[in-house]
Amino acid sequence: MAGAAAAQDLPRPLTDDDFIPFDMEQAAIGHQLFYDPILSGNQNIACAHCHHPDFGTSDGLSLGIGEGGEGLGPDRTPGIGANKIRKRIPRNSPGLWNLGAKDIHTVFHDGRLSISDVYGNGFNSPAQEWLPDGLNSLLAAQALFPLTSQFEMAGNVAENEVTGAVHDRIDKGWSILAKRIRTSSYYGSAMVAAFDEIETAEEITITQIANALAAFMAIEWRSTDSAFDQYLAGNTDALTVTQKSGMDLFYGKAQCSSCHSGSLMTDQKFYALGLPPFGPGRTRQWDPYARDVGRMGESNRLEDAYRFRTPMLRNIVLTAPYGHNGAFPDLESIIRHHLNPRTSQENWTPQMAALPKIPWLQKTDFLVWEDRFEMERQFNKIDIDAIQLSELEVQSLISFLHSLTGFSVNSPKFGVPEGFIP
Template identity: 65%
Template sequence: MIIAGGPAGATEFPPPLRAEDFLEFDRNQAALGQLLFYDKILSGNRNISCSTCHHPKFGTGDGLSLGIGEGGVGLGPERSAGSGESRIRKRIPRNAPGLWNLGAREVDTLFHDGRLSRSDSYENGFNSPAEEWLPQGFNSILAAQAVFPLVAQFEMAGNPKENEISGALHDRIDAGWPILAKRVRVIPEYGGLFVDAFDNIDAAEQVTIVEIANALAAFMATEWQSIDSPFDQLLNGDDSALSTAQMRGADIFYGRGNCEQCHSGKLMSDQRFYAIGVPPFGPGRTRRFDPMARDVGRMGESDALEDAYRFRTPMLRNVALTAPYGHNGAYPSLEGIIRQHLDPDRALAAWRPENAALPVVPWLSAIDFIIWQDKREMARQMSARDIGDVDLADKDILDLVDFLGSLTGSSVQNPPMGQPTKVPSGLPVD
């Protein structure tokens, strides 16, 4: 699609993103998934829900650079690390991504390092951390993704000896899912809802983690489908949908800014992996048995040296709502992450620890920025670059920020279902 832009002239834009580009989900399953998404029954210690780290108040994220998972207290940027024996043992090593448009048919890879992808490698439809132990029957890659935070120690499962879920996981990753499924299905209200929503369920005893995940996916895909931003209106033929500054920014994004090289197509992501030099900090995610507090990115999944420090290109609808930015939330503003893309080395040299939104955790502070003391590791990360410098003026950067603001959906504040006031478990809703 070519639309006449501002001073840059005719700009080629992607085709519009429309309802038919998304998978269809059962509305009854989505309504059930809404309750499950906000219910802490799915966590090992019954104290954290999916919504804790992916809350609509914070753009379906948590407003933190690195999340506070199991053991934390509160919500969003005010969430604390807890205290006493139940306090957190580790920061979540990556930024909580937004959940917008994950029900799109084109989505084939999830997580910052792509450790979940559609594949027949294990004859269950996915290449995942559960390998051949991942159950079959998921309705989408989004459903497959939903089961992994539930069994992640520092996210939702809890620490060893704290509950039956965390204990089972030390046997095998799939050992916790049947326990969670039983927890849910023995609640009479949930049992009835599953029988009503799923054709393959005639009695509550038949509910497995697959139906739970399918309901969660149905809710997330339905609730956070966003295709009505001013930019979407432009792609659908409304030439006046963007302001003059936003149109200049669009011309830069799809022109001399080279942004479209990675943020391409209808979803504004090629779903591939690049090393762009985001400042490192936190515990990171490494290869198995790697003792260093670093994040090797895609290499952690592929074990290929050429994938070191590469991360998945994020989709950009509603990006203005999902700060902070980067795989570890290193930049609090869109301007900051744009400048980082334009000149990674200069941005790295100018970056300061106070840029990170990290709740104070005294017992973990010693390792938060320890990676900066390892000169060899920092040199390795600085040498890994898949993007080159781009020369843009300050006014061009501001125009890009304005354009990214035009990707915010017009109806994001009025989702189809919203947040429930109570859930069948009786546990409190954040």
């Protein structure tokens, strides 16, 4: 092992045993569902519009353009007329790599979904006791919530029966989506064949839909064959000299591994990094600011204000921009922010955010950034200390992060179906 990154500092390599086994036939159905707008309220947006492999399973935007938008990635437009979007999606679209890992117990930037039996169904979630039974994984539960989000996939109130039902109770929206799948000539028969617990299409519920989506995402975007993974498995020649230097920094002087720890390179905890705030935020009821208070919105604990979950890092090179709101366009800028948040904030400009111009939203996009009192509150909550690294050391860290890219990312098992319309 090289330098400071002694064997005891490095995680063990990921293996097949680290992942939940999923059914390939169910995954094939999930593959079609993931790229099909049938699961959106107005049937005009699919999961893939915000999580596309061309953008590392994200969308290339700081804050996404959801229901009502048109196109794909950074070229996606906000729509026109009555169908135009009313709000940007409040947070950056996360990558989907390795979400089928057994050790993952908390997801979403604010951790609002986690493994727990607080409601008797295996999960602590915004749906509380209304989450359906029979979900095969945390990933299956996670797949359900964009479907009922007004600005992601459900649509605006009064536009369709799904969003109207969700405003009554969240599970009623899922029932409507399940009916669409039950009455589909393709999905109905395919699900009966793939799921042993149902004998007729009439028995299909949102549970089978979520489980199929989870099976697809877990199989399609498992990534364990990067140069770093090969190094962990014993191939000491897998990394370049510069990458080894960056690894030493990551697990040593730069202190990256104090949060990005373990085989998944995350401690799944929450930290306030003082990223420049913008966009609509996830404003709590009665909050006078259009801000994002992060974990506090879920925990209701003041000490959690502005904290966000530590992300996993495999294939991080592919998922720009970076941060819970996509504030930084490249690895160098997000690394430098970690090294000195105050200086980074002073040097940051709104032009660094990947935000397509939306005339009716631009006046409010940076209101919180321009509020010096709120900015000071956020800065005073920062959990990390400044670290001095040389220019060469920063570049070595970047090189190491490149070694986390899987060699097979461009040859997935399923790929983008021919019928997908951006």
